[in-house]
Amino acid sequence: MSDSVLTAGSPGHKREPSYLEMDTGHKGIFAWILATDHKRIAQLYFYSMMVMFLVGALIGVLIRLELMAPGRTIMDAQTYNGFFTLHGIIMIFMFVIPGLPAVFGNFVMPIMIGAKDVAFPRVNLLSWYLYVAGGIIVLVSQFVGGGPPDGGWTFYAPYSVKSATNIGMAALGAFMLGFSSILTGLNFLVTIHRLRAPGMDFWKMPLFVWSLYATGWIQILATPVVGITLVLIVFERVFQLGFFDPAFGGDPILFQHLFWIYSHPAVYIMILPAMGAISEIIPTFAQRTIFGYKAIAVSSMLIAFVGYFVWGHHMYTSGMSETAKWVFSFITFLVAIPSAIKVFNWIATLYKGSINIDTPLLYAVAFIFTFMIGGFTGLIIGSVAQDIHLHDTTFVVGHFHYIVFGGVGFAFFGALHYWFPKIYGKMYNAKLANIAWGLFFFGFNVLYFPMFIAGYMGMPRRYFDYLPDFYIPNLISTMGSWFLYAGIILMIYNLVKARRSGPPAPANPWNGVTLEWQIQSPPTYENFDEIPVIKDNPYTFKKESARHE
Amino acid sequence: MSDHSASPAHAHVHRDDTGSKLGMWFFIFTEILLFGALFIVYSVYRFKNQDAFHAAALNLDTVIGTINTVILLVSSATIAMAISALQQKNKRLAIILMIATLALAGGFLVNKYFEWGAKFHHGLYPGAEHLVSLGPGQNQFFFLYFFMTGLHAFHVIVGMGFIIFVMRQVMRDQLTFDNYTRLENAGLYWHLVDLIWIYLFPLFYLIH
Numbered sequence: 003m004s005d006s007v008l009t010a011g012s013p014g015h016k017r018e019p020s021y022l023e024m025d026t027g028h029k030g031i032f033a034w035i036l037a038t039d040h041k042r043i044a045q046l047y048f049y050s051m052m053v054m055f056l057v058g059a060l061i062g063v064l065i066r067l068e069l070m071a072p073g074r075t076i077m078d079a080q081t082y083n084g085f086f087t088l089h090g091i092i093m094i095f096m097f098v099i100p101g102l103p104a105v106f107g108n109f110v111m112p113i114m115i116g117a118k119d120v121a122f123p124r125v126n127l128l129s130w131y132l133y134v135a136g137g138i139i140v141l142v143s144q145f146v147g148g149g150p151p152d153g154g155w156t157f158y159a160p161y162s163v164k165s166a167t168n169i170g171m172a173a174l175g176a177f178m179l180g181f182s183s184i185l186t187g188l189n190f191l192v193t194i195h196r197l198r199a200p201g202m203d204f205w206k207m208p209l210f211v212w213s214l215y216a217t218g219w220i221q222i223l224a225t226p227v228v229g230i231t232l233v234l235i236v237f238e239r240v241f242q243l244g245f246f247d248p249a250f251g252g253d254p255i256l257f258q259h260l261f262w263i264y265s266h267p268a269v270y271i272m273i274l275p276a277m278g279a280i281s282e283i284i285p286t287f288a289q290r291t292i293f294g295y296k297a298i299a300v301s302s303m304l305i306a307f308v309g310y311f312v313w314g315h316h317m318y319t320s321g322m323s324e325t326a327k328w329v330f331s332f333i334t335f336l337v338a339i340p341s342a343i344k345v346f347n348w349i350a351t352l353y354k355g356s357i358n359i360d361t362p363l364l365y366a367v368a369f370i371f372t373f374m375i376g377g378f379t380g381l382i383i384g385s386v387a388q389d390i391h392l393h394d395t396t397f398v399v400g401h402f403h404y405i406v407f408g409g410v411g412f413a414f415f416g417a418l419h420y421w422f423p424k425i426y427g428k429m430y431n432a433k434l435a436n437i438a439w440g441l442f443f444f445g446f447n448v449l450y451f452p453m454f455i456a457g458y459m460g461m462p463r464r465y466f467d468y469l470p471d472f473y474i475p476n477l478i479s480t481m482g483s484w485f486l487y488a489g490i491i492l493m494i495y496n497l498v499k500a501r502r503s504g505p506p507a508p509a510n511p512w513n514g515v516t517l518e519w520q521i522q523s524p525p526t527y528e529n530f531d532e533i534p535v536i537k538d539n540p541y542t543f544k545k546e547s548a549r550h551e
Numbered sequence: 552m553s554d555h556s557a558s559p560a561h562a563h564v565h566r567d568d569t570g571s572k573l574g575m576w577f578f579i580f581t582e583i584l585l586f587g588a589l590f591i592v593y594s595v596y597r598f599k600n601q602d603a604f605h606a607a608a609l610n611l612d613t614v615i616g617t618i619n620t621v622i623l624l625v626s627s628a629t630i631a632m633a634i635s636a637l638q639q640k641n642k643r644l645a646i647i648l649m650i651a652t653l654a655l656a657g658g659f660l661v662n663k664y665f666e667w668g669a670k671f672h673h674g675l676y677p678g679a680e681h682l683v684s685l686g687p688g689q690n691q692f693f694f695l696y697f698f699m700t701g702l703h704a705f706h707v708i709v710g711m712g713f714i715i716f717v718m719r720q721v722m723r724d725q726l727t728f729d730n731y732t733r734l735e736n737a738g739l740y741w742h743l744v745d746l747i748w749i750y751l752f753p754l755f756y757l758i759h
Contacts, residue, residue, distance in 0.1 A: 121570050188577045196570035222577050226585035234592075234698070242678045243694040244687075245592065250694070251600050251687030260588055 020427060020524040038123035039527060044108035045425075046130050051097055051105065052494075054137060058092035059490060061085050063483050066449070070480040072470055079466040083152035084167070086464060088144065090155030091172060095179040096137050098410045099268060102275035103186055103221075104133070106417045107214045109425060111190065113518040113525060114208045116199025116534045121192040129185040136178030143171035154464065156265070159246035159257040163238045170239040173232040180229045183271070187221025190214050199517075201536035205299070208516045208540040209292065212299040213278025216306040220267045220274075224310070228264030231257065258320055262313035270309040272406055273373075274302055276413030277344055280366050283420050284348050286514040287363035288355025291541040294347035301340035308337045318386050319393045327386045334384035341377055345370060360512065361435040365416025368443045372408025376401055379454065394464075397457025403450045415442070415493065422497065423507030427524040430500035438493035445485025452479040516540050568732040575736040579743050582706075586747050589699050593754060596691045603688020608759050610675060611696070615666050616756035619659050620748065626655035627745040630714070630738045640728045642721060649718045652741065656711050663704055667697075696755055703747055710744045713737045 021041045026033045034042055065085050068075045077085070112120055120126050144150045147168035153161045157176075162169045194215050198207070207215075234245045235257075244250030246257045285292040292298065314322060314330030322330075348370060357363070379401040383389045392398060423429055452475035457463070461472040468476065510519040517540075521529060597604045633648035674681030675693055682690055717737045720726045726734055 118565075121567065122574060125574075184581055188574060188581070191577055192570050192574045195573060196567055222581045223584055226581045227588040230585050230588045237698060243698060244677075244690065245694060245698075249687065251596060251603070251691040253595065253599070256592065256595055260591070263588070 017522055018526045020522070021527045022427075022524055024527040036127075038119070038127050040108050040112050040119050040123065040126060041425075041525065043123075043126050043130055044105050047100060047104040047108065047133070050130075050134060050137065051100060054092050054096040056490075056494075058089055058097060059487060061089045061092070063487050065089060066480040066483040068466070069468070069476050071477070072468055072473060074467075080149075080152065082466045084144070084150035087152050087154050087172075088140075088150065091140055091151075091176065093406075094155050094268075095176050096133070096140070098272045098406055099179070099183055100133060100186070101272060101410055102279055102414055102417060103190065103214055103217055103271075104129075105414075106210075106279060106421060107186075107190060107275060110421060110518045111211055111214055112193060112197065113521065113529050114211050114516055114540075115194065115197060115202060116517055116530065116536065117193065117197035118528050118530065118533075120189050121196055122189050125185055126189055129182045129189070132178050132182035132185070136175045136182060139175035139178065140172050143168045143175060147171060156261060157232065157235055158261075159235065159238075159252075159254045160248075162235055163246060170236045173235045177229050177232045177236075180225045180232070183221050184225045184229075187218040187225070191218040191222065194218070199534050199536050205296065206536055206539055207299075209281035209295070209298050209302075210275070210278035213274045213281070213302045216302040217271050217274045220271050220306050220309065224264045224267040224271075227260060228268075231260040231264070255317070255320055258317050259313070262316045263310075266313040266316065267306075267309045269405070270305055272410045274305060276369070276410045277302070277341075279413045279417040279420070280348060280369050281344070282514075282516065283362045283366040283416055284351050285541045285543070286420075286512050287358045287360060287366070288352050289358065289513065289543055290351065290355045291539070291543060292347065293350035293353075294343070295539065295541065297343050298347050301343045304340040305337060308333065308340070312337055315384055315389070318389045331384060331386050335381065338377060338381055338384075341373075345374060345377075358512070361430075361432055361439060362416050362420035362512070364436060364439045364443075365412050365419060368439070368446075369409060369412040369416060372404050372412060372446065375451075376404030376408055379404065392457060394462055395457035396453040396461050396463050399463045400450050400453030400457060403453075408446060408450070411446075412443075415439075418497070420512070421518070422500070423511045424518055424523050424525070426501050426504075427507050427522075428500050428504035429507045429511065430496055430504055434496040435493065438489050438496060441485050441489030441492060443489075445482050445487070445489055448482030449479050449486050450482070452476070452482075515543055566730075571732045571736060572739070575739050579739065582743055582747075586699075586702075586750075589695070589702070590750070590754075593695055593699070596688075596695065600688030600691060603686060604692050605759055607685070607689040607692035607696075608755065610670075610673070611756050612666060612669070613756050615662055616752055619662050620752050622655050622659045622662070623745045623748050626652045626659075627742055629655065630741045634731060634735055634738050637721065637726065637731045637734060638728055642724075642727075645721055645734075646718060649714055649721070653711055653714055653718075656707055656714075659707060660704060663700070699751060700755070703744070703751060706744050706747065710737075710741050713740055 021039055024039075026037060026039075028036050034046060037043060037046070064076070065082065068077050068082055068085075108120070108126065112118065147170075148166040149168060151165075151167050151169040151172040153165055153167075153169060157169065157173055162173070194207070194211060204212075234243075237243050238245050238247070244252050246252045246254050248254070281292060281298055312330060312334045314326055315334045318327055318330075348366075379397070383392050383398060383401060419430070419435060456472045456475040456479075459472060459475075461468055461475075507523045509522050511523075512519070517534060518525075520534070629648045629652045633645045633652065636642075636645035636648055670676060670693075671679075676682065677690070677694055677697065682693060714737050717726060717734045720733065
């Protein structure tokens with residue numbers, strides 16, 4: 003690696019204008035919404051996604067308030083149906099699916115492989131426009147037509163076809179969000195294949211890049227299936243084509259198959275980049291090389307591959323042959339193996355490491371904790387016999403949120419605290435960040451753990467009202483949501499304050515060794531003065547810069 | 552990776568022919584999975600309504616279908632020849648071959664228009680009393696027929712737009728004998744349009 007790259011940003015070196023200060027030839031907001039720089043597009047995604055996340059989380063809090071006690075609490079049943087549908091569509095399609103790839107994948111992946119940008123910068127911007135257009139369509143669908151869509155984010159036929167509410171428009175919005183996701187995945191795949199710095203073969207890529215590579219394949223191969231399925235729903239509503247209507251020889255179960263053929267792999271679109279980010283944070287804060295690099299890299303690909311063949315576990319009670327059930331159940335158990343490989347390797351990396359307990363590591367540890375609970379409960383409902391009892395109960399809601407919020411959410415905010423100094427060139431208040439993390443983690447567990455108990459007792463999910471027997475777990479759960487939301491607000495306050503008036507961040511605050519820490523904070527428009535030449539594995543922690551010799 | 556940056560401000564603009572083609576291939580994978588889902592729907596409903604699908608397929612005009620298949624196959628050849636012509640610096644021939652491809656594509660759509668028009672005329676469209684009276688299976692066949700050939704026709708139109716776009720660039724010498732990847736990508740996309748039809752044609756017209 004050249005010296006100019008290594009010394010950039012270190013004291014005494016003259017700092018060059020960063021991508022934030024760069025003159026792009028456009029004024030004001032156009033310097034952003036017409037930007038093709040991967041770092042600016044990452045920020046466009048970040049701000050739009052955070053807005054959607056806060057709206058989705060607020061709706062979540064309102065849903066919890068309604069469920070605090072049996073009977074009507076703050077809203078009527080139809081509003082409740084609209085709220086849990088909107089909560090699902092926003093959180094799934096606009097936060098966790100674009101999630102880490104669109105924000106941190108865009109920002110750090112090209113830097114991690116020593117590139118100046120992604121392969122198709124303008125397509126990258128187009129992805130963001132599709133994201134915004136899809137988001138606007140979903141939001142507008144709340145206010146026009148037959149009223150806010152209900153029936154949940156899964157758009158199950160035949161209800162989604164028969165409901166008088168504005169489901170068609172919401173499905174169209176979700177289709178566009180899917181298109182955006184496909185283009186991001188395609189862009190990343192080509193970038194990773196073509197733009198790696200000299201010397202960086204696949205086995206020298208950072209693990210976050212590996213996880214994005216696996217994710218990219220799921221995005222381009224699974225998303226079109228749900229895309230066309232949602233278009234079928236729209237056509238069925240608009241042109242009276244009865245694809246899923248038994249009166250016309252259609253089959254509603256087929257809709258469920260098509261939906262989950264995408265939507266189960268989509269869970270891996272969500273979680274794989276999260277695992278990738280954790281694989282970056284852990285070696286940096288243990289200050290030692292990652293344990294089992296190849297095992298973690300290969301397990302990402304295995305999860306992506308095996309994840310295609312487990313969709314049937316969402317449908318044990320829908321009507322399938324007994325053989326199909328146990329085959330799907332068996333493959334579901336198989337997919338737990340590569341996930342466990344990662345967890346063991348993370349723990350082994352921490353073992354005898356020289357651990358710095360900073361905020362990103364706290365998030366990473368919280369991720370491992372919640373992901374393990376989510377994973378083990380996944381095995382419980384992955385086995386057919388128990389699923390018959392637990393299907394469609396709040397047990398499933400608890401499991402799902404432990405994986406998707408406890409997994410992706412903690413990884414997202416961990417990644418945010420990890421790369422924040424690099425993105426903005428500012429440091430945040432670590433003490434406040436840790437307090438916010440504590441509130442978040444405490445509130446999270448208080449919110450979602452009681453759902454396992456209520457579900458085990460038999461409380462159905464998505465119901466507006468419930469029997470008095472389930473009062474206590476629901477009450478505790480609702481109280482947890484307050485802590486959780488307070489933690490999020492405190493975290494955002496802390497980060498906004500840091501962005502405005504935080505002390506300047508050094509180029510490498512955590513003593514990381516991947517390429518993004520070798521350039522100044524925030525990076526220049528072109529990331530590197532000279533494209534680095536890679537000779538070593540990405541996680542070689544040695545004194546000085548011996549790894550670059 | 553070769554980096555032909557013109558000025559520091561445009562340092563991101565690099566040319567990577569293999570990368571562009573790779574991107575087009577990935578997009579084609581996506582398209583195949585898009586239609587793949589519809590092929591699953593088709594096979595499930597064919598399995599469930601075998602007799603009705605058989606009876607409904609008899610209504611399709613095999614002659615028009617065959618003509619359209621030949622048209623698309625020839626148009627695939629002309630777009631491939633256009634690429635070869637440009638590679639051999641014969642810009643004029645390349646443009647003629649692209650116009651021929653567009654004309655063939657237009658012919659395909661005209662045939663499609665008359666074919667669909669005849670179906671509407673015979674009351675074989677979704678919601679028509681005659682079709683409803685034929686029972687659920689035949690309805691499902693025609694839902695799929697209109698949706699899948701309609702989606703394919705949409706791809707024909709997008710492909711034509713793509714070819715017109717690159718044809719303008721060839722005319723303006725933005726695409727030349729040593730810089731023809733975009734034309735090649737248009738050709739790849741056009742072959743995809745052809746490929747999908749190669750599966751649609753037997754599924755709807757030939758299997759009785």
